[in-house]
Every structure is written in structure tokens, then in C-alpha cells.
Amino acid sequence: MNGQAAAPAAGTVLNALATGTGSAFAIDLETTAAVELVDDGEVTAEIAGHPDADTALVERCVERTLERYAADAGLAETAVGADVRTESEVPMASGLKSSSAAANATVLATLDALEIADAVEPVDACRLGVQAARDAGVTxxxxxxxxxxxxxxxxxxTDNTADELLARERVEWEALIYTPPERSFSADADVSACERIAPLAELIAELALEGRYGEAMSVNGFAFCAALEFPTAPLLxxxxxxxxxSLSGTGPSYVAVGDRTALEDVRERWEARAGTTRLVETRNDGARTL
Structure with missing residues (x-):
């Protein structure tokens, strides 16, 4: 029993660290996962190109999914395990939601291997990955x-304190991403510094819920660059x-949205900096089985 799935990365509109309310949008960089179910009860994982990377999140995603859905697939009496392999276009620890993409792809691939992916609501599959991320301590x-x-x-x-979806809309932007050479792990972020800008984050949430996503992004960028001590020059x-x-997630990447002509002008300025710059499409379709 084998399954495969892919999930896109995302950029930040509002960082949820200040108040628990957050906002993000999908971008066309993908992580794929392949899951093979085995009968020894063990879950093993590897991340292509990163032999020494921590695989706790991926393993926990499989375990959570099997705990919840193995019986629905008629495997309650079997000691079910899995071998998992993920491969990604998304740079790790860059603020582009590589962990969320890996979790979503892994959960969906496990459901695909169980042959019940179509029977599970996407938002419920998403919550399994979120629970696994908390278990693994990566967020x-x-x-x-x-x-x-x-x-x-x-x-x-979303309201991250209740795992509640507050709004979802299609977007027609393109996105420009600048990723400096350094890495930044979200679990290491200074949460107390972010909480001190909670009143500003509440304003950003109001803008987002009014559909004023671009304005929300820019305010978020300056606020969280200050809180997390990242330079504001790329924003300017x-x-x-x-x-x-905005600063994407807890950095170090920055992401801008708009039409291609404007973004290409910005790209010339960002490419003068050390690091990597990419112009990508936004995605209105999300994770999927393959």
C-alpha cells in the first residue's frame, strides 16, 4: 500500500506569534511525500538531500494519521508502520513554511496509502499535521x-489557538521571494518580543479580515522585523x-506580492543582495495526492 502527495509552501500576511491570529497564502514551491505502509509497526523517514535532518515531524505525521484512520481503512488489527520519503523545492528554515508543506504532504500521502484520502476533509487532514508539528516541537x-x-x-x-479557519479567498498575485543565506528556525523565535506588538497585530488582523491583504502584509513586515531584529531595508x-x-514567518525570507512588472523591478534590487531571489506564482489550489 503506497501513497504520494504534494503540498505548496506559503508566505506570510500576518505572523500569529503575537496574538494567535495569523494569515498566509500558498505559493508555487512544493514538497512531495511518498509513503509505503509496512507491517512491522515501525515508522521511518528520510528527507531527500538532507541525510542528517530531523525527521521527527514527518514520522509524527504518519503516526498521528495511522492512529486516527487505520481502523477506517480496515487495518485496526494490524501493526501498521511506514517508510516515508520527502523531497522539497522549499528551503528549510527560511520562513516559507517548509514544515507545514512537509506535514501536509505526509498526512495526505499516508491517507492515500490507506486508500481513504478522498473520504477525509482537507481541513481535518491539515489539523493532523498541525498536531504533529506541536508534538515534534517545530512550531x-x-x-x-x-x-x-x-x-x-x-x-x-485563522485562529491558531483554536485551529479555526476564519476566512479563505483566492488571490491573483505573483510573489517575489528573497531568501538571505542564513537560516532561522521558527521554534527559536523570541515569542515574548512578538507578544509586545500584539495591539499592532490586532490591527493587521482587522486589515486581513477586510480583505486588505497587501496593507496587512506591509504593516506586518515592519512590525515583525522590529520584534525579531531583521533589517527593514528589503521592505523599503x-x-x-x-x-x-513582509518578512515571511520568523524569517529570514522576505516576500512581496503584486503584478509581474512591479516585482521584476524589485527583483533587480533584491538580487544585489547575498542570497537567492525567486519570482513564483501564487497557488489557489492546495495540497493534492499524486
Whole structure:
């Protein structure tokens, strides 16, 4: 019994660290997962190209999914395990939701191997990955905002304290991503510093819920660059040409959205910096089985 799935990365509209309310949108960089069920009860995982990477999240996603759905697939009496392999276009620890994409792809691939993927609501599959991320300690918030954007596509606004979807819309932007050479792990973020800008985060949430996503992004960018001590120069280099620009997640990547002409102008400025710059499509379709 084998399954495969893919899930897109995401960029930030509102970081949820301040208040628990967050917002993100899917972008066209993917993580894929392949799951083979085995009968020895063991779960093993590997991440292509990263032989020494921590696989606890991927393994926990499989375990959570099997605990919840193995009986529905008629495997309650069997000691079910799995071998898992993930492969990703999304740079790790870059603020582009690589963990959420990996979790979503792994959960869906496991459901595909169980042959019940079509019977499970995408948002329920998403919540399994979020629970696994908390179990594995790779997120400070549970990242339901990031995970929901990756699973469902488009832009989402969520209450991460209740894993509740508050809004979802299609978007027609393109996205420009600048990723500096350094890495930043979201679990290491200074949560107390982020909580001190909670009143500003509440304003950003209001903008997002009114559909003013670009404005929300830009305010979020300046607020969280200050809280997390990232430079604001990349934001200033993008404004006012783009619809919105922000630090993505807890960094170090920055993401701007708008039309291609404006983004290509910004790309010239960002490419003068050390690191990698990519121009990608946003995604209104989310994770899927293969």
C-alpha cells in the first residue's frame, strides 16, 4: 500500500506569534511525500538531500494519521508502520513554511496509502499535521495559518489557538521571494518580543479580515522585523511599487506580492543582495495526492 502527495509552501500576511491570529497564502514551491505502509509497526523517514535532518515531524505525521484512520481503512488489527520519503523545492528554515508543506504532504500521502484520502476533509487532514508539528516541537504557534494556506490554497486567516479557519479567498498575485543565506528556525523565535506588538497585530488582523491583504502584509513586515531584529531595508526597496511586502514567518525570507512588472523591478534590487531571489506564482489550489 503506497501513497504520494504534494503540498505548496506559503508566505506570510500576518505572523500569529503575537496574538494567535495569523494569515498566509500558498505559493508555487512544493514538497512531495511518498509513503509505503509496512507491517512491522515501525515508522521511518528520510528527507531527500538532507541525510542528517530531523525527521521527527514527518514520522509524527504518519503516526498521528495511522492512529486516527487505520481502523477506517480496515487495518485496526494490524501493526501498521511506514517508510516515508520527502523531497522539497522549499528551503528549510527560511520562513516559507517548509514544515507545514512537509506535514501536509505526509498526512495526505499516508491517507492515500490507506486508500481513504478522498473520504477525509482537507481541513481535518491539515489539523493532523498541525498536531504533529506541536508534538515534534517545530512550531511555536501550531502554524494552522501556514498549514491551512498550504492545504487549501489561496489566502487564509485563522485562529491558531483554536485551529479555526476564519476566512479563505483566492488571490491573483505573483510573489517575489528573497531568501538571505542564513537560516532561522521558527521554534527559536523570541515569542515574548512578538507578544509586545500584539495591539499592532490586532490591527493587521482587522486589515486581513477586510480583505486588505497587501496593507496587512506591509504593516506586518515592519512590525515583525522590529520584534525579531531583521533589517527593514528589503521592505523599503519593494515599496511603494508592490501591493504588499513582509518578512515571511520568523524569517529570514522576505516576500512581496503584486503584478509581474512591479516585482521584476524589485527583483533587480533584491538580487544585489547575498542570497537567492525567486519570482513564483501564487497557488489557489492546495495540497493534492499524486
Amino acid at each position: 511555536a504557534t501550531g502554524a494552522f495559518d501556514d498549514a491551512s494556506a498550504s492545504m487549501l490554497g489561496g489566502v487564509t486567516v 526597496e519593494a515599496l511603494p511599487a508592490v501591493d504588499g511586502v
